[in-house]
Amino acid sequence: MKKVGVLALQGDFEAHQKALQRAGAEVVLVRTAEQLESVNGLVIPGGESTTMLKLLDAEGLTEPLRRFGRHKPIFGTCAGAILVAAKVVNPEQESLGLVDIEVERNAYGRQLDSHVTRLHAAAPLDGDIEAVFIRAPVILHVGPGVRVLATHRDHPVLVEQGRHLVATFHPELTTDASLHKLFLDKVGNGNR
Amino acid sequence: MHLDETFRIKVGLAEMLKGGVIMDVTNAEQAAIAEKAGAAAVMALERVPADIRKEGGVARMAPISKIREIMQTVSIPVMAKARIGHFMEARILESLKVDYIDESEVLTPADEEHHIDKRAFKVPFVCGARNLGEALRRIGEGAAMIRTKGEAGSGNIVEAVRHMRTIQKEMKQLTVLGREELMAEAKKHQAPYELVEYVAEHGKLPVPNFSAGGIATPADAALVMQLGAEAVFVGSGIFKSSDPEARAKAIVKAATYFNDPAKLLEASEELGLAMPGLDVSKLAESELLQTRGW
Numbered sequence: 498m499k500k501v502g503v504l505a506l507q508g509d510f511e512a513h514q515k516a517l518q519r520a521g522a523e524v525v526l527v528r529t530a531e532q533l534e535s536v537n538g539l540v541i542p543g544g545e546s547t548t549m550l551k552l553l554d555a556e557g558l559t560e561p562l563r564r565f566g567r568h569k570p571i572f573g574t575c576a577g578a579i580l581v582a583a584k585v586v587n588p589e590q591e592s593l594g595l596v597d598i599e600v601e602r603n604a605y606g607r608q609l610d611s612h613v614t615r616l617h618a619a620a621p622l623d624g625d626i627e628a629v630f631i632r633a634p635v636i637l638h639v640g641p642g643v644r645v646l647a648t649h650r651d652h653p654v655l656v657e658q659g660r661h662l663v664a665t666f667h668p669e670l671t672t673d674a675s676l677h678k679l680f681l682d683k684v685g686n687g688n689r
Numbered sequence: 690m691h692l693d694e695t696f697r698i699k700v701g702l703a704e705m706l707k708g709g710v711i712m713d714v715t716n717a718e719q720a721a722i723a724e725k726a727g728a729a730a731v732m733a734l735e736r737v738p739a740d741i742r743k744e745g746g747v748a749r750m751a752p753i754s755k756i757r758e759i760m761q762t763v764s765i766p767v768m769a770k771a772r773i774g775h776f777m778e779a780r781i782l783e784s785l786k787v788d789y790i791d792e793s794e795v796l797t798p799a800d801e802e803h804h805i806d807k808r809a810f811k812v813p814f815v816c817g818a819r820n821l822g823e824a825l826r827r828i829g830e831g832a833a834m835i836r837t838k839g840e841a842g843s844g845n846i847v848e849a850v851r852h853m854r855t856i857q858k859e860m861k862q863l864t865v866l867g868r869e870e871l872m873a874e875a876k877k878h879q880a881p882y883e884l885v886e887y888v889a890e891h892g893k894l895p896v897p898n899f900s901a902g903g904i905a906t907p908a909d910a911a912l913v914m915q916l917g918a919e920a921v922f923v924g925s926g927i928f929k930s931s932d933p934e935a936r937a938k939a940i941v942k943a944a945t946y947f948n949d950p951a952k953l954l955e956a957s958e959e960l961g962l963a964m965p966g967l968d969v970s971k972l973a974e975s976e977l978l979q980t981r982g983w
Contacts, residue, residue, distance in 0.1 A: 505708065505945075506708070506945050507707070507708040507709045507727075507729055507944075507945060508705055508707060508708060508709075509704040509705055509707055510707075510708065511707070512704060528945060528946065528949070543704070543705050544705050544706075544707070544708070544709065544729065545705065545706075545709060545728075545729045545730070545765050545766075547724060547727070547764065547765060548709055548727045548728065548729050548765075548941065551725075551726070551727035551938075551941065552727060552941070552942070552945055555727075555938070555942065575705075576705075587764070588764055602764055603764060606786075607786045607787075607788055608698075608702050608766065608786075608787075608788035608789065608812065608813065609783070609786050609811055609812060611698045611701065611702065612698065613694050613697065613698060629697070629698070629701055631698065631701040631702050631704075631705055632702065632705075632766065632788070667701065670697070670701055670704065
């Protein structure tokens with residue numbers, strides 16, 4: 498069974514934990530560097546990116562997380578997408594710089610502009626997925642190494658770069674585990 | 690269960706706030722301090738509960754200029770309080786596009802019989818509760834988040850503990866009952882039958898359950914999280930203490946590491962004085978805020 502972590506500093510980490518378990522993984526809630534070292538892939542959940550950044554910084558987890566991302570897969574959703582980005586605007590803030598995307602926070606507006614929609618995702622998913630956008634960010638630009646898997650209102654919302662996967666929406670808030678399965682396909686068994 | 694799309698989006702934002710701290714602020718400066726300390730959201734209000742308690746008078750929705758100024762200052766969600774039953778304050782807050790409305794017992798109730806019909810709104814609502822019946826009535830009306838009431842502005846955790854324990858215990862009790870017993874339970878709790886059925890089946894509320902009212906220290910935050918709170922609201926506890934910035938940061942850390950005593954010790958080191966507290970058992974019935982709500 499693949500062992501993956503969910504960054505559990507703040508946000509809907511339990512929803513991700515359940516989705517990953519449904520997809521067949523063993524899940525560790527990650528709050529320390531030791532816990533991070535014990536897993537072969539990591540989900541950074543939705544929540545408040547500023548809160549997570551403060552805690553990462555205060556707990557000395559920023560560098561360990563950057564190092565982790567250089568060798569192992571990360572799946573960032575919503576706030577997680579903001580954290581892994583190369584550049585963040587509205588307002589400008591720190592990020593891990595693991596995926597070559599520029600992200601604008603709260604780009605659809607406030608909570609009243611949150612919405613649910615159905616999207617078509619390209620191969621390997623090649624099918625429709627339900628996408629829940631909650632005060633979601635928008636991906637403004639993607640670098641050359643980034644593959645766009647789905648778009649919504651003319652912006653990429655699901656992208657991959659090598660081992661990493663990024664969604665600006667919340668697959669963990671649906672009953673469809675296909676994106677979590679796609680992520681688990683990227684995760685090794687830890688025998689390296 | 691009315692799990693339609695609108696309700697899912699309302700609950701969705703509450704999901705995002707889990708493990709976080711929602712801090713009461715009365716102006717942009719406090720909001721900036723809260724955000725910098727790692728608050729997951731801020732709650733805009735006219736006066737913090739400790740001042741409402743001291744100064745008395747009618748407590749209303751905060752001035753629009755203040756709420757707007759707070760919304761322009763921070764990038765995290767901004768909530769604002771409306772009076773119980775005051776659906777026009779709520780309509781104004783919705784037009785202002787606040788992210789969540791707290792139909793709150795901390796403000797002076799506008800209606801002593803009815804709460805707001807929260808399903809009629811697109812903006813999500815959080816409501817206070819002291820027991821399961823109250824929580825399920827509010828959810829029945831459309832609340833997408835529940836917070837136990839505690840006793841706001843008291844700096845005393847005892848009521849928050851009582852309310853969280855009560856709700857957890859009442860939920861556990863439902864899970865062991867037979868189906869034929871649930872209607873009598875619905876009658877006893879004065880709660881909608883479908884919601885009683887949901888709790889009996891899942892052992893939890895259909896919406897996130899946070900804690901409020903009396904949290905003044907990192908240890909207080911960790912205590913209510915241990916008892917089942919999924920996030921915490923801190924009202925007077927931060928800006929009525931001697932060290933708002935450090936305390937806000939420490940409570941944020943405690944909400945994340947509520948199960949790690951070594952980290953809680955770190956969070957509790959070098960803090961100044963907590964807000965002054967009140968012995969809730971010595972308060973007159975008329976001074977209690979938690980009894981507001983029906």
